[in-house]
Amino acid sequence: MPELPDVEGFRQILLTCGRHRSVTGIDVRDDGVLRGVTEKRLRRELEGRRFGKAWRHGKWLFAPTGGGPTLVFHFGMTGHSGAVTRRNRSKCMTASC
DSSP states (O other): OOOHHHHHHHHHHIIIIIBTOBOOOOOOSOGGGOOSOOHHHHHHHHTTOBBOOOEEETTEEEEEBTTSOEEEEEOOSSOEEEEEOTTTOOEEEEEEO
């Protein structure tokens, strides 16, 4: 189970690698983690949006997008958060919990 320092680490990674970058694709591997949104709608609402400054409250991580929705993550017992850069396809943001 992730602790608060782990979630803060995810926030720092998002600030470093994600802030002001555009969402170019969405890959939902388990739609059971989505709440109140379908994968299709998530893709429609997020692709092309840029991430703003992320913040957290406890184990909740908030990632606003310019002019769009704010993504809300809750790190429970297991999970993986990741992003791939377009230029070299290497992992920019990766964290396991």
